[in-house]
Amino acid sequence: MKKIVMSLAGAILIMTGCSPSIGNSDEEVVQNKDETKQQSNSIVSSQQLSEENYRTVLPYRPSASRGVITNQMGNRVDIDEMETGLRRLSKEYFEPEQYFYEEGQYLTSDMLYNWLDTYPTDKQLKNLEERVENNKDQFSEADLNARKQALNPPLDEENATKEDYEENPKYLTHILEQNYLKKNDDNQMELVGASIGIALKSVYTYDVEGNTYHREISKSEMMKKGKEIAQTVLERVRNIEELSDVPIMIALYREEDQSSPVPGNFVAITDAEAGKASIGEWETVHEENVLFPSDEGEEKYHDTHQLVQNFGTRVEEYFPNYVGVIGEGFYMNEELQKLTLEIPLEFYGKGEVTGFTQYAYGLVQEMFQDYYELEVKIKSNEKMESLIYREAGDDEATVHIFDS
Structure with a gap:
C-alpha cells in the first residue's frame, strides 16, 4: 500500500531512507580539545540512522575551513558530490559501524587559501623578497612563506596574457578534510584516521581584456598534476601534529564545468599508512554522474x-x-x-x-x-x-x- 506523509519531519526520515529506533542510550564521553589538550564532555549517539551512515559527536563542530569550498568551487552540485562522495569512499577504510565522523578540524581557512593560490612568478617573487628585505608595507618573511605555499602554477593574473593563462591553468580548486574518530579504553574520543579530497578542474575559465575563454584540461593532464599536488599535501599534513601518525585516505575529484547540471566525480584513490608521508599506488575509481x-x-x-x-x-x-x-x-x-x-x-x-x-x-x-x-x-x-x-x-x- 502506498505511504503518504504530510510533515516536514517525515521528510527527514524519508531522505535518510531508514527508521532508527528511539531510545535514551546516548553516551557522554570525554573528547580532547585540539589546542589545549584539555578534556571536555561530548555526547556520542548510539543511534545510527543506517549501517551506511556515520554517527557524529555532539556538540557538532564545524570545519576549521568552513565556507572555503563555496568560495572556491563554482558549481553547487560539485560541492555536494565532493562532500558526500568523499564520505562514501571513506567507508572502504573507516567502517561506519566502528568509526564516528567529524568535519575536518586541522586544515584551516587561512592554510587552504594559501595552498589554493597561484605561485608567484619569478618577477613577483623577486618583488616580494625585496619588500621583505626593505621592510616595505610591513610585508614579513611569514607573508612571503605563505605565498610560497601556493600549489597552482605561477601566474601574475593582473598582467597575464592569454598565452600565460593557457600555459599555466589553475588546476587545484579545493582541498577537503574529513576526520574519523573512535572511543578508546579511557572513554575518550580520539582521532584515528582522516580523508583528504582534492578537487581539480576539467575546464579552466579566465578573462583577458573583457573576453572570457575556456581552457579544457584533459583527464591525463589533470591526473598528472593532481598526483603531484596530493604528494605535497600529504607531506604538509604530516607536519600537523594531530595528523602526523594516523592513516590517511586521499582521493582526486574531477569537477564538471560550472554550468553543468550534473556533478563531476572522484577518479582516483590512494592511502598512506599511519606515519608515512609518501604515496604509493593509485587505484582508479569507476564512478560517474550522467x-x-x-x-x-x-x-x-x-x-x-x-x-x-x-x-x-x-x-x-x-x-x-x-x-x-x-x-x-x-x-x-x-x-x-x-x-x-x-x-x-x-x-x-x-x-x-x-x-x-x-x-x-x-x-x-x-x-x-x-x-x-x-x-x-x-x-x-x-x-x-x-x-x-x-x-x-x-x-x-x-x-x-x-x-x-
Whole structure:
C-alpha cells in the first residue's frame, strides 16, 4: 500500500531512507580539545540512522575551513558530490559501524587559501623578497612563506596574457578534510584516521581584456598534476601534529564545468599508512554522474536514456505543457546505483499537486526496476512540491507531499 506523509519531519526520515529506533542510550564521553589538550564532555549517539551512515559527536563542530569550498568551487552540485562522495569512499577504510565522523578540524581557512593560490612568478617573487628585505608595507618573511605555499602554477593574473593563462591553468580548486574518530579504553574520543579530497578542474575559465575563454584540461593532464599536488599535501599534513601518525585516505575529484547540471566525480584513490608521508599506488575509481536525456547518456546507457524519455512521455499525457523531465544517473563500475528525476511543473492548487503525485507514484511502480535507488522530485517555481523516494531493493516507494 502506498505511504503518504504530510510533515516536514517525515521528510527527514524519508531522505535518510531508514527508521532508527528511539531510545535514551546516548553516551557522554570525554573528547580532547585540539589546542589545549584539555578534556571536555561530548555526547556520542548510539543511534545510527543506517549501517551506511556515520554517527557524529555532539556538540557538532564545524570545519576549521568552513565556507572555503563555496568560495572556491563554482558549481553547487560539485560541492555536494565532493562532500558526500568523499564520505562514501571513506567507508572502504573507516567502517561506519566502528568509526564516528567529524568535519575536518586541522586544515584551516587561512592554510587552504594559501595552498589554493597561484605561485608567484619569478618577477613577483623577486618583488616580494625585496619588500621583505626593505621592510616595505610591513610585508614579513611569514607573508612571503605563505605565498610560497601556493600549489597552482605561477601566474601574475593582473598582467597575464592569454598565452600565460593557457600555459599555466589553475588546476587545484579545493582541498577537503574529513576526520574519523573512535572511543578508546579511557572513554575518550580520539582521532584515528582522516580523508583528504582534492578537487581539480576539467575546464579552466579566465578573462583577458573583457573576453572570457575556456581552457579544457584533459583527464591525463589533470591526473598528472593532481598526483603531484596530493604528494605535497600529504607531506604538509604530516607536519600537523594531530595528523602526523594516523592513516590517511586521499582521493582526486574531477569537477564538471560550472554550468553543468550534473556533478563531476572522484577518479582516483590512494592511502598512506599511519606515519608515512609518501604515496604509493593509485587505484582508479569507476564512478560517474550522467545527465538524461543527453547524447552521452543515450550513447553509453541507452536503456536508462530510453526509460527517462518514456517516463517523460507518460508525464506529458497528464500535463501536456510541462517542460520536460531531467534525470541524473549515478553509476559505479557502469552499474546504475541511483536515478534522480526532476519534474518542473506549474500547479494552481494543492489538489493538482496531490493528483499528479499519485499519478507519478503509479508510473514509478509500473516502470522502474528496484535494483537501484530512485528519487522523483516534483517542483514548481523552484519549490519542492512533493517527493517520491524508493530505496534499492524495496517493493514500494515512499511519498511526501510538502505543506505550503
